[in-house]
Amino acid sequence: MQIILIGTISGLTLAVIGLGFSLVYLPTRTFHIAMAGVYTLVPYLALDLVNRGASWWIAVPVCLLAAVLVSVLCELGNHRRLERKHASPGAHIISSLGIYIVTVQIVALVWGNETQVLRTDIDKIFHLGSVMITRAQLVAGVFSLLLLITFYCWLRFSNLGLRFRALADNPTEFSLRGYNVDAYRLLAFGTSGFLACAASLLIAYDVGFDPYGGLHIVLLGVVAVIIGGRLSFLGPVLGGLLLGILRSQAVWYFSARWQDVICFLLLALFLYVRPNGICGTATRLEAEE
Amino acid sequence: MNYAFHLLIYVSVYIVLALSLDLVVGYLGRLSLAHAGFVAIGAYVYALATLTLQWTFVPALLLAVAVAIVCSLALSLPSWRFRGDFFIFITLAVGALIHGIVQNWSAPGYEVGSLANLTNGPFGIAGIPQTDIFGIKLDTIESKCALSLVLAGVCASIMYRLTHSPWGRLLKCLRDDELVLRGIGKNVRLIKLQAFSFSCGLAAVGGVIYASYVSYIDPSAASLDESILLLCMICVGGSGNFRGPMVGAIVLVLLPEVLRFTPIPQSVAANVRLLVYGLLLLVVVHFRPQGIAGEYRIE
Amino acid sequence: MPIIETMEKQPLHTDVRPECRLLMRATGIAKAFGGQPVLTGVDLELHEGQVVLLQGPNGSGKTTLLNILTGHLVPDAGRIDLFTNGCREVFHFPRHWWQDLNPLDRFLPERLASKGVGRSWQDTRLFNSLKLLDNIAVAKQQHPGEKPFNLFFHPGRVLAMERQLQAVCGERLVQLGLGGRDSSSGDKVSLGQAKRVAIARAVEAGARILFLDEPLAGLDAPGIADVVALLRDLVDQHRVTLVIIEHVGSIVHVQQLADTVWDLDGGKLTTRPNHCIETMTKHSLASQWRIDRLFHEFKLVRSEVLPRGARLDVYRKNGAANSELILEVENLVIRRNRRPVIGWGRTGDGAMLGLNLTLRSGDLAVLQAPNGWGKTTLMDCLAGLLPANTGKIKMRGQAVTSLLPWERSLIGLYYLRSDTRGFPSLSVRNARRVNGRRESIRMRCSEDRHKYGELSGGQKRSFQINCLGNSRAALYILDEPFVGLDGMEMSSALNKIVKLTEFNGQCLLVAIPHISIEHEPC
Numbered sequence A: 001m002q003i004i005l006i007g008t009i010s011g012l013t014l015a016v017i018g019l020g021f022s023l024v025y026l027p028t029r030t031f032h033i034a035m036a037g038v039y040t041l042v043p044y045l046a047l048d049l050v051n052r053g054a055s056w057w058i059a060v061p062v063c064l065l066a067a068v069l070v071s072v073l074c075e076l077g078n079h080r081r082l083e084r085k086h087a088s089p090g091a092h093i094i095s096s097l098g099i100y101i102v103t104v105q106i107v108a109l110v111w112g113n114e115t116q117v118l119r120t121d122i123d124k125i126f127h128l129g130s131v132m133i134t135r136a137q138l139v140a141g142v143f144s145l146l147l148l149i150t151f152y153c154w155l156r157f158s159n160l161g162l163r164f165r166a167l168a169d170n171p172t173e174f175s176l177r178g179y180n181v182d183a184y185r186l187l188a189f190g191t192s193g194f195l196a197c198a199a200s201l202l203i204a205y206d207v208g209f210d211p212y213g214g215l216h217i218v219l220l221g222v223v224a225v226i227i228g229g230r231l232s233f234l235g236p237v238l239g240g241l242l243l244g245i246l247r248s249q250a251v252w253y254f255s256a257r258w259q260d261v262i263c264f265l266l267l268a269l270f271l272y273v274r275p276n277g278i279c280g281t282a283t284r285l286e287a288e289e
Numbered sequence B: 001m002n003y004a005f006h007l008l009i010y011v012s013v014y015i016v017l018a019l020s021l022d023l024v025v026g027y028l029g030r031l032s033l034a035h036a037g038f039v040a041i042g043a044y045v046y047a048l049a050t051l052t053l054q055w056t057f058v059p060a061l062l063l064a065v066a067v068a069i070v071c072s073l074a075l076s077l078p079s080w081r082f083r084g085d086f087f088i089f090i091t092l093a094v095g096a097l098i099h100g101i102v103q104n105w106s107a108p109g110y111e112v113g114s115l116a117n118l119t120n121g122p123f124g125i126a127g128i129p130q131t132d133i134f135g136i137k138l139d140t141i142e143s144k145c146a147l148s149l150v151l152a153g154v155c156a157s158i159m160y161r162l163t164h165s166p167w168g169r170l171l172k173c174l175r176d177d178e179l180v181l182r183g184i185g186k187n188v189r190l191i192k193l194q195a196f197s198f199s200c201g202l203a204a205v206g207g208v209i210y211a212s213y214v215s216y217i218d219p220s221a222a223s224l225d226e227s228i229l230l231l232c233m234i235c236v237g238g239s240g241n242f243r244g245p246m247v248g249a250i251v252l253v254l255l256p257e258v259l260r261f262t263p264i265p266q267s268v269a270a271n272v273r274l275l276v277y278g279l280l281l282l283v284v285v286h287f288r289p290q291g292i293a294g295e296y297r298i299e
Numbered sequence C: 001m002p003i004i005e006t007m008e009k010q011p012l013h014t015d016v017r018p019e020c021r022l023l024m025r026a027t028g029i030a031k032a033f034g035g036q037p038v039l040t041g042v043d044l045e046l047h048e049g050q051v052v053l054l055q056g057p058n059g060s061g062k063t064t065l066l067n068i069l070t071g072h073l074v075p076d077a078g079r080i081d082l083f084t085n086g087c088r089e090v091f092h093f094p095r096h097w098w099q100d101l102n103p104l105d106r107f108l109p110e111r112l113a114s115k116g117v118g119r120s121w122q123d124t125r126l127f128n129s130l131k132l133l134d135n136i137a138v139a140k141q142q143h144p145g146e147k148p149f150n151l152f153f154h155p156g157r158v159l160a161m162e163r164q165l166q167a168v169c170g171e172r173l174v175q176l177g178l179g180g181r182d183s184s185s186g187d188k189v190s191l192g193q194a195k196r197v198a199i200a201r202a203v204e205a206g207a208r209i210l211f212l213d214e215p216l217a218g219l220d221a222p223g224i225a226d227v228v229a230l231l232r233d234l235v236d237q238h239r240v241t242l243v244i245i246e247h248v249g250s251i252v253h254v255q256q257l258a259d260t261v262w263d264l265d266g267g268k269l270t271t272r273p274n275h276c277i278e279t280m281t282k283h284s285l286a287s288q289w290r291i292d293r294l295f296h297e298f299k300l301v302r303s304e305v306l307p308r309g310a311r312l313d314v315y316r317k318n319g320a321a322n323s324e325l326i327l328e329v330e331n332l333v334i335r336r337n338r339r340p341v342i343g344w345g346r347t348g349d350g351a352m353l354g355l356n357l358t359l360r361s362g363d364l365a366v367l368q369a370p371n372g373w374g375k376t377t378l379m380d381c382l383a384g385l386l387p388a389n390t391g392k393i394k395m396r397g398q399a400v401t402s403l404l405p406w407e408r409s410l411i412g413l414y415y416l417r418s419d420t421r422g423f424p425s426l427s428v429r430n431a432r433r434v435n436g437r438r439e440s441i442r443m444r445c446s447e448d449r450h451k452y453g454e455l456s457g458g459q460k461r462s463f464q465i466n467c468l469g470n471s472r473a474a475l476y477i478l479d480e481p482f483v484g485l486d487g488m489e490m491s492s493a494l495n496k497i498v499k500l501t502e503f504n505g506q507c508l509l510v511a512i513p514h515i516s517i518e519h520e521p522c
Helices: A002-028 A035-051 A056-084 A089-111 A135-157 A159-169 A171-176 A181-207 A213-228 A235-253 A256-273 B002-027 B035-051 B057-071 B073-081 B084-104 B141-163 B166-176 B178-183 B188-214 B224-237 B243-260 B266-287 C062-069 C097-101 C109-114 C132-137 C148-153 C155-175 C191-204 C221-238 C282-297 C375-383 C405-410 C428-435 C457-469 C487-500
Strands: A125-128 A131-134 B131-133 B136-138 C022-033 C036-047 C051-055 C077-082 C089-093 C117-120 C209-213 C241-245 C260-265 C268-273 C298-306 C310-317 C325-336 C339-342 C344-346 C355-360 C363-369 C390-395 C413-416 C475-479 C507-513
Touching: A002 A035, A002 A131, A002 A135, A002 A159, A002 A181, A002 A213, A002 A235, A035 A056, A035 A089, A035 A181, A035 A213, A056 A089, A056 A181, A056 B266, A089 A213, A089 B084, A089 B224, A089 B266, A125 A135, A131 A135, A135 A159, A135 A181, A159 A171, A159 A181, A159 C428, A171 A181, A171 C405, A181 A213, A213 A235, A213 A256, A213 B084, A235 A256, A256 B084, B002 B035, B002 B141, B002 B166, B002 B188, B002 B224, B002 B243, B035 B057, B035 B084, B035 B188, B035 B224, B057 B073, B057 B131, B057 B188, B073 B084, B073 B188, B084 B224, B131 B141, B136 B141, B141 B166, B141 B188, B141 C148, B166 B178, B166 B188, B166 C132, B178 B188, B178 C109, B224 B243, B224 B266, B243 B266, C022 C062, C036 C062, C036 C241, C036 C268, C051 C062, C062 C209, C062 C241, C109 C117, C117 C191, C132 C155, C132 C191, C148 C155, C155 C191, C191 C209, C191 C221, C221 C241, C298 C363, C325 C375, C325 C507, C339 C375, C355 C363, C355 C507, C363 C375, C375 C413, C375 C475, C375 C507, C405 C413, C413 C457, C428 C457, C457 C487, C475 C487, C487 C507
Parallel strands: C051 C241, C051 C260, C117 C209, C209 C241, C363 C507, C413 C475, C475 C507
Antiparallel strands: A125 A131, B131 B136, C022 C036, C022 C077, C077 C089, C260 C268, C298 C310, C310 C363, C325 C339, C325 C355, C325 C390
């Protein structure tokens, strides 16, 4: 039971990251690898602000703002330019990789290469029945859940959310109906940055952070998206939960080092049997039009 | 003078790696971020073969290439079904998987090379024996340089033969329009299998040269940073022809040497180097998709 | 009431082709897409040397059948027997799951191609990184140079074969009239020449049965003549079996060749020898008739014949007054892959002649052109989805060439595309909200909660026309709006479209497929 709860919590944070990725992938079909750069930047910024004496109530919004800004800049400066030139997906992904590298190296140059922690005290432990859970994990679980619920309510019930879903379905048709596609793309990137920042702070608060963990976590988030169904907004949640629970089981039965291998094996299985994920139809993705 | 030989060895290693990656990126038209993983596979297999099995250079080299070719199935099988950015993501995952395996297949207390501790984890495998070719031990840097140049020359000529041949013509057609190629009866799956096999096999040769020169291999050789460096060479130098990857390899190997003469402290040199790679990628994609000397535009 | 005109006349061929070897037989082929059946039990036979014309109304499944018979699509049921290589190969459908596990026994295009079933594509699709010569050379089967083992261990064999191949392919190009152009790449020759190279490529790959998907699409008169001559040569000299799908407007050019006609309608195929000419299928006649009937309210103001078989008719409603200039197109040239789709010929100084078009409010312009002419390309460009190479587009005096599609939509352009994909994951009600303005319009209350993607093609089209009817724009561009609608739906759609001209300040540009009647002389 303990393992399942821990797995669910880590799954929820993975779902948030996966959702951030999906938010950009579905409307624009861009692999936003640079989101890992945002993920890396945020905890360092937060630590810097806190060390300079700012309280958490200031540091967190500033970080959120910075994350949104950086993500929006990715779109404005990079992807929009390539989009105007009708660039191939390869160009988008290489440029996104370039932005990721530049961001991570700037972080390392400014703040150093070592692992850091956001909290220095011993964590409080709560007992829920027979289960033990640390405060950091509880915070992570609760906030992730809140974020996900808020997002899905917005998507389902608001006007803006409806238009966002329409954009994800058919961007060409959407633009022909008079909607400013550029503005909605900025919204997608900005919200993705917001989610990446939230997940990053939650995980950094729990286990610490270093400049090189970002890509790894985003990779897991994308695996969650693919397993859950990359063509649906609900995919990241299903995939994230499944992945989180499986990883914690792997840690229990094997050892922490093999959880990634198991992750990728699961991905391989899904790609072979059900490439469109849990949410998708059971068609096979043939490498042809 | 020794330093010049050292650079020459590095340049020849990276020429082999860049050419082999270009087979997949420039000719087949698929971006791969897992290439460094296969370099590492080659290096690790060579290290284990010479260290634990006490094999000489040539059999160990052949074993390394064979293992890399078998592992290339992890890329060629997905390439049957997926294309474009989805495939790139899969190569990312395969690269991370290989990195994870070499990083974690270790157990303290066990001998290096045994089944429990195959790769010695983050400590890597040190003390790879001197290169032993048919009884001749190569212990001077000049001889090692000569060996690496010879091997690089062999690999380059293999690549040349492959790409300037009817088989290479098939690859270009595959890149242009896979469906039409299938419609004229060509076995596209076999072609992809062959392309990835050659690419990963040659990458393993590069890894072997590196391991035999440095006598030490660790998991960082399989990291994503290395794959990105290789991709950078292709993007900056150009892809789809013979000159491009070579130009890219030379430029990007000599770049850190240029950085030595700038007043950048050694502790941050690695970061600055990677930063420059990232910027180069951005510049190339936006302003010169065909690289310095390439033919195929990644755009 | 639908009319079928048939004109009995002498058989087209005095020598009836003798019953030759059976090459392919298909029985009971069925295929459905998303619940909508397209083919419901198709039976056919192909004999050596036969030339078959496959015709049917738009959406009847011709391309689906073509894809199935060439291995690009797996049918839901049926059986295909192939006798091309002397021995018999049978494919049963649906395939069992264990059959798909066997890597050597898959129903794939390359498997059928190696057995002599080849095809050409509607949009040519040459390999653009290769020279023309190489395009044909690459089709050679069993080339030793295509096995890496031979490259290193038997280089002599490879070189010998390559030399021979270059000579043979060079000759082929000369036969096609492209001698001396063997180093050009595919995008530097004219469309007709490219199509001929593509057909030669398929033949070089050893095709005994060649399926041709609209081989005349997009060609001008000399191009059509060249392709037809090549096909005739294939039939007479090389005894290749041809199956030609051609759109009803261009059928006339290939009718002389064919000895059999396959009519595909309602999911079923009927075979008949090509003795009498059926000039139009029931369906297209019906649409022609309905369009004509409604236009009696309108007066034809001008009619312009455009190159490559298209026609632009501009109508105005009787008594319409206001004539504000809404759309001005000046010298528009649009290229795709360096080949001009809109844009013809060359003037003396080498510049390309572009399309010129002016529309005033109250105009109803109908553009009729055959498949492949470029109607959709033109409309996509007007809407901003494609860039124009040269030329100016102005809406209400404002230059729009630099505006994005949504910006053009905001200044009064409404573009109805021919594909009905819409927003599949939204419910119908939400799709209406996204599409338009007022929620009080109810199409069919019961369907509001269904997902848009679950509607049938005809329902989606009706939905789109409904949204169209409730919008207020200045320029309406409609790309083949009647495809997929049955009789009643079509009248209602037509009524709505015509109603759009009742408000002042609108003009319409409608593209319809080529439906003019061509009569063969008796």
